[in-house]
Amino acid sequence: MSSDTTLPNTHPDNCGGCTSCDPNAVTTQRLGVKLDGYDFVVALAGNPNTGKTTVFNTLTGLKQHTGNWPGKTVARAEGAFACRGKRYKLVDLPGTYSLLSASVDEEVARDFVLFGKPDCTVVVTDATALQRNLNLAYQVMEITPKVVVCVNLMDEAKRKGITVDIPALQELLGVPVVATAARRNQGIDKLVLAVAGVIDGSIQCEPKLPPTPPKLQKVIDEILPMVKRMVPGLPSPRWVAYRLIEGDHRIRQALLSGELAGLYPVRLPVAGVVNQPVADGVSDLASEQGEVAHV
Numbered sequence: 001m002s003s004d005t006t007l008p009n010t011h012p013d014n015c016g017g018c019t020s021c022d023p024n025a026v027t028t029q030r031l032g033v034k035l036d037g038y039d040f041v042v043a044l045a046g047n048p049n050t051g052k053t054t055v056f057n058t059l060t061g062l063k064q065h066t067g068n069w070p071g072k073t074v075a076r077a078e079g080a081f082a083c084r085g086k087r088y089k090l091v092d093l094p095g096t097y098s099l100l101s102a103s104v105d106e107e108v109a110r111d112f113v114l115f116g117k118p119d120c121t122v123v124v125t126d127a128t129a130l131q132r133n134l135n136l137a138y139q140v141m142e143i144t145p146k147v148v149v150c151v152n153l154m155d156e157a158k159r160k161g162i163t164v165d166i167p168a169l170q171e172l173l174g175v176p177v178v179a180t181a182a183r184r185n186q187g188i189d190k191l192v193l194a195v196a197g198v199i200d201g202s203i204q205c206e207p208k209l210p211p212t213p214p215k216l217q218k219v220i221d222e223i224l225p226m227v228k229r230m231v232p233g234l235p236s237p238r239w240v241a242y243r244l245i246e247g248d249h250r251i252r253q254a255l256l257s258g259e260l261a262g263l264y265p266v267r268l269p270v271a272g273v274v275n276q277p278v279a280d281g282v283s284d285l286a287s288e289q290g291e292v293a294h295v
Contacts, residue, residue, distance in 0.1 A: 038080060038089040040199050043112055045140055046124030047133050048095035051152040054182040055124050056092045059192070074108050083192050091118065097132075099139045101248060111250070113143050114236075117263060119199045122191070124150045127157035127164050127179070137173065141207035142239035147175045148194045155181040174208035212238070219245060230255060233264035 046052035060079025077092040093112055094105035101107040113121055123140050125133035130151070141147050151164055170177040176194040180187035197203030212220050223241040227234065234240065240260070243251040254260045 038087040040086065040119040041089045041091065041116070042195055043091050043093055043116070043118040043121040044124065045093045045109055045113070045121055045136065046095060046150075047097055047126065047136055050095075050124045050126040050133060051182050052095060052124040053092070055122075055150060055152060055180065055188075055191075056090060058182045058185055058188050060090055074104055081192070083196060086196065088195070091116075096136065098136060099143070100246070101250065107250070110143075113140060115254070115259075115263060118144075118146075120146045120148060120195050122148045122150050122195060124152050127151045127153045128160055128162055130164065130169075134173075138209065139239075141173070141175065141209060142242070143236045145175070145205045145207050145235060146198050147205060147207065148191065148198055149173060149175060149177045150191055151177060151179045152182055154179045154186070155184060172208065174206045176203055176205070209238075216242075216245065227255070231261045231264055234260060235264070 044052060044056055056077065056079060059081045074094050079090050079092075081088050081090065091112065093109040096103070096106045096109050099106055099110040099113070101110050112118070121140055121144060123133075123137045125137065137147070137149050149169070151166065151169070154164065157164060164179065166177050166179050176198060178187055178191045178194050180191055182188065194203065198205055220238065220241050223244055224237055227237040227240050227244075231237070231240075240251055240255065244255075
């Protein structure tokens with residue numbers, strides 16, 4: 001199969017989703033390993049056995065660039081697709097149940113979402129096991145608001161008599177939710193449109209995250225102002241606070257060394273001026289929160 005092919009249109013004539021009857025329909029090109037000159041980076045996350053690899057292959061074609069993550073034995077797959085004149089590099093993250101860095105796979109996925117700063121992260125879920133899969137979605141949304149939830153295996157759900165209320169789920173999560181059956185190429189173009197909309201800002205993401213557990217509220221209230229002071233532009237200060245409480249050494253070092261501040265600088269009204277954390281802020285957090293970070 002060529003790595004530069006157009007996805008076939010599988011919509012029935014009266015479905016409202018094909019090019020002939022929907023002016024918003026798109027044509028997605030599989031670009032395989034043609035990764036040069038991409039405009040945006042999209043991360044693909046998800047639990048194992050959600051059809052994530054099928055989503056990846058459907059978007060990019062069967063030819064991908066494969067290798068290992070730097071310094072790891074975890075496989076890394078990259079591909080590309082194009083839509084409406086824009087080229088997207090798609091990075092397939094290891095299948096994980098969480099981003100708590102309890103395993104190498106989780107550490108790789110977490111680090112790419114946080115430090116790699118993809119323009120959008122797609123979380124692939126299993127329509128027949130949403131409750132279990134949404135745990136990862138919430139964790140990704142704690143790190144970045146630029147998320148699209150892909151409810152895959154809708155054909156399996158239908159076969160099992162399971163109905164998923166996509167609009168209600170989207171309202172519950174506060175981010176775009178797209179139903180797909182990737183192996184049948186259903187919903188893929190809508191997924192691409194959602195990704196493009198999140199990236200260009202035409203679709204606003206306002207993740208509705210669970211409240212802080214009451215037992216953690218006091219310590220979160222103590223740590224959060226310090227994190228915000230050190231990295232004012234960080235979109236996920238509460239998540240960083242959680243990780244400090246859990247004793248996440250990688251996140252602690254990234255905060256104290258200024259690595260996070262370098263990734264998320266704040267541009268002040270004066271053109272070209274970037275607000276970086278000062279040494280005093282680093283010293284304050286190191287001295288005041290040393291014990292908390294090792295709970």
